[in-house]
Amino acid sequence: MPRDRVFGKGASVAMQAVSDNGGKRRGSSSYGAKDLTVLKGLEPVRKRPGMYIGSTGPSGLHHLIWEVVDNSVDEAMAGFCDRIDVTLLVDGGCRVVDNGRGIPTDIHPQEKKSGVEVALTILHGGGKFGDGGGYKVSGGLHGVGVSVVNALSAKLIVEVDREGKRHTMEFGNGGKVVSKLAVTGNAPRGRTGTTITFWPDATIFDETEFRSQTVLERLQMYAFLNKGLEIRFKDERPGHEQEVTYKYAGGIIDFVRHLNQSKEALFKKVVYFEQSEEDQEVEVALQWNTGFYEGIHSFANGIATGEGGMHEEGLKKALTNAVNKYARGKNLIKEKEDNLLGEDIREGVTAIVSVRLREPQFEGQTKAKLGNVSMRSLVEKATNEKLTDWLEEHPTEARQIVNKGVQAARARTAARQARDLIRRKSALEGAGMPGKLADCATKDPREAELFIVEGDSAAGPAIQARNPQNQAILPIRGKILNVERARADKMLKNTEIQAIIAAIGAGVGEEFDLAKIRYHKVTLLTDADVDGAHIRTLLLTFFFRQMHDLVSAGHVYVAQPPLYSTVVGKEKTYLKDDAAKNAFLADHGNHRNAFNRLKGLGEMDFDELRETTMDPTKRTLLQVNVEEAAIADQVLSILMGDDVELRKHFIVTNANDVRFLDI
Numbered sequence: 043m044p045r046d047r048v049f050g051k052g053a054s055v056a057m058q059a060v061s062d063n064g065g066k067r068r069g070s071s072s073y074g075a076k077d078l079t080v081l082k083g084l085e086p087v088r089k090r091p092g093m094y095i096g097s098t099g100p101s102g103l104h105h106l107i108w109e110v111v112d113n114s115v116d117e118a119m120a121g122f123c124d125r126i127d128v129t130l131l132v133d134g135g136c137r138v139v140d141n142g143r144g145i146p147t148d149i150h151p152q153e154k155k156s157g158v159e160v161a162l163t164i165l166h167g168g169g170k171f172g173d174g175g176g177y178k179v180s181g182g183l184h185g186v187g188v189s190v191v192n193a194l195s196a197k198l199i200v201e202v203d204r205e206g207k208r209h210t211m212e213f214g215n216g217g218k219v220v221s222k223l224a225v226t227g228n229a230p231r232g233r234t235g236t237t238i239t240f241w242p243d244a245t246i247f248d249e250t251e252f253r254s255q256t257v258l259e260r261l262q263m264y265a266f267l268n269k270g271l272e273i274r275f276k277d278e279r280p281g282h283e284q285e286v287t288y289k290y291a292g293g294i295i296d297f298v299r300h301l302n303q304s305k306e307a308l309f310k311k312v313v314y315f316e317q318s319e320e321d322q323e324v325e326v327a328l329q330w331n332t333g334f335y336e337g338i339h340s341f342a343n344g345i346a347t348g349e350g351g352m353h354e355e356g357l358k359k360a361l362t363n364a365v366n367k368y369a370r371g372k373n374l375i376k377e378k379e380d381n382l383l384g385e386d387i388r389e390g391v392t393a394i395v396s397v398r399l400r401e402p403q404f405e406g407q408t409k410a411k412l413g414n415v416s417m418r419s420l421v422e423k424a425t426n427e428k429l430t431d432w433l434e435e436h437p438t439e440a441r442q443i444v445n446k447g448v449q450a451a452r453a454r455t456a457a458r459q460a461r462d463l464i465r466r467k468s469a470l471e472g473a474g475m476p477g478k479l480a481d482c483a484t485k486d487p488r489e490a491e492l493f494i495v496e497g498d499s500a501a502g503p504a505i506q507a508r509n510p511q512n513q514a515i516l517p518i519r520g521k522i523l524n525v526e527r528a529r530a531d532k533m534l535k536n537t538e539i540q541a542i543i544a545a546i547g548a549g550v551g552e553e554f555d556l557a558k559i560r561y562h563k564v565t566l567l568t569d570a571d572v573d574g575a576h577i578r579t580l581l582l583t584f585f586f587r588q589m590h591d592l593v594s595a596g597h598v599y600v601a602q603p604p605l606y607s608t609v610v611g612k613e614k615t616y617l618k619d620d621a622a623k624n625a626f627l628a629d630h631g632n633h634r635n636a637f638n639r640l641k642g643l644g645e646m647d648f649d650e651l652r653e654t655t656m657d658p659t660k661r662t663l664l665q666v667n668v669e670e671a672a673i674a675d676q677v678l679s680i681l682m683g684d685d686v687e688l689r690k691h692f693i694v695t696n697a698n699d700v701r702f703l704d705i
């Protein structure tokens with residue numbers, strides 16, 4: 043069942059811009075032909091691009107690719123396409139080729155234009171294919187987004203192979219027709235399909251350079267969600283050359299294995315089941331790992347539903363029910379013992395739930411929550427039936443699942459006690475600030491900055507170098523606990539972690555309350571070496587997992603102490619790392635002064651420390667800003683994998699910007 047693009051994520055935002063439907067959810071009844079007529083022409087898109095693609099930053103830029111690829115994926119879902127090629131061209135363009143049926147080339151009866159022109163020049167033009175226009179594709183609405191891409195491109199060429207002929211049409215300057223659709227030759231033997239090549243308009247976007255990693259992640263997700271679909275990526279840009287092919291015979295089973303790849307599986311098998319009813323279907327894959335976090339990823343018609351919704355609710359409810367029922371039946375939970383909670387059972391689970399339905403309703407803040415109630419019952423029923431069977435058929439694994447849940451329940455009780463203890467302790471000791479904290483004078487969190495500093499030896503210089511009015515120093519000894527590998531109870535007993543929680547003053551985990559933070563800047567200050575990077579990663583992991591709002595609200599920063607200093611004329615210059623040093627040498631051919639290798643925070647003098655990490659007028663901080671938890675999760679699975687060397691080299695700044703630390 044193809045996705046309904048009109049009510050899809052991006053498109054529904056676009057609808058909001060033009061039709062005020064009184065806050066009602068946009069459903070098929072509240073939006074009609076009148077809306078389409080208002081939307082004629084592409085000007086509104088160029089006037090307010092953000093309304094259609096979210097922003098004119100990197101996310102909006104990549105949205106162009108998603109819109110084009112979505113149409114090809116729809117064609118694949120409808121069963122007419124099994125290969126998509128995405129190429130980033132040398133001149134900055136992007137080409138998407140599919141082997142579907144090709145956009146219709148005949149004349150649209152009402153519009154008196156070719157189907158190609160309709161799809162590329164009329165907003166939601168695809169919607170018209172839906173009602174009796176002869177282009178209906180099993181309920182799907184094609185071509186909704188490509189006109190938006192056209193509107194925001196400096197140039198766009200579409201080539202359609204159909205009925206043995208190649209048809210070509212060109213647009214320029216934001217979707218204006220440069221040449222009408224015309225037969226320009228024969229289609230390659232037997233080939234049908236669509237090729238769209240576009241060049242983003244540099245007058246619209248902040249920057250027009252695509253990021254291959256962003257594209258790859260998305261394409262891989264499409265390939266996982268559409269089993270058997272082959273998606274090839276090619277980057278032809280000089281210095282970026284690469285080719286990658288994604289094709290997964292196992293679909294979401296492969297997806298789950300991929301997500302768990304850097305973790306230790308509780309057992310090898312992936313639980314998989316599917317069920318369909320008239321008009322809707324569900325597919326679920328799950329596998330437990332030995333870790334302590336749950337990772338449920340849900341999708342509706344191939345669109346990520348990061349806010350969850352009915353399908354996730356159904357899965358969670360039935361998962362809790364099926365495992366408890368099994369455990370009771372097998373006497374693994376005794377009569378007088380409590381049932382396991384859902385969160386106990388979900389500890390360490392990695393799951394994909396992918397549903398397809400005719401009229402998905404996307405709700406929530408970011409329109410990423412599935413609202414269709416019928417999906418809750420379908421997923422719940424499917425999970426209850428199929429998971430119950432699976433548990434019966436796999437007694438060894440079933441016992442492992444129950445055991446893990448029982449341990450999680452015990453840890454949950456212990457964690458509550460630990461948390462109560464921390465709370466009582468801080469009540470007894472007044473504000474309960476850790477002894478090692480050198481606090482600042484101001485009590486206004488908006489002005490206050492907390493430095494979490496690696497090593498007691500660095501604390502001295504840091505305290506000297508800071509501005510005591512608004513900068514506080516909390517030294518942390520060595521490697522803090524990896525919270526990815528420890529349950530909450532153990533984490534809360536760790537003194538370094540207790541100190542961080544107390545200093546920030548806003549609780550931890552589910553109880554974390556952003557309104558109570560004592561510092562609006564929390565700056566991580568670690569040595570410019572591999573160990574420093576590792577400690578920073580551990581701290582970031584802690585914040586991401588246990589004070590997520592602190593990260594997502596943009597309060598976490600990373601200071602960048604330099605690795606080298608040298609003198610140019612009378613000025614001291616700092617160089618972050620070897621790469622920066624080499625770049626500096628390349629720029630300053632006759633630089634003869636020595637480079638001083640700074641051995642770590644503890645060895646730096648106060649001025650050096652102040653200038654490079656503490657003085658707001660001189661330092662550069664990296665803001666850590668994880669917005670898209672899904673991507674961050676993926677990053678963390680890399681970070682926290684067993685590849686210790688690799689993970690030291692990562693830093694998450696924001697969801698679209700996962701940097702390698704060149705150390």
Ligand code: 0RA
Nearest residue numbers: 113114117142143144145177184236
């Ligand atoms: C409308 C109707 C049909 C196909 C398409 C649109 C279509 C659009 C795109 C955009 C990129 N690739 C695409 N592939 C197909 C069905 C036409 C028919 O009935 O043959």
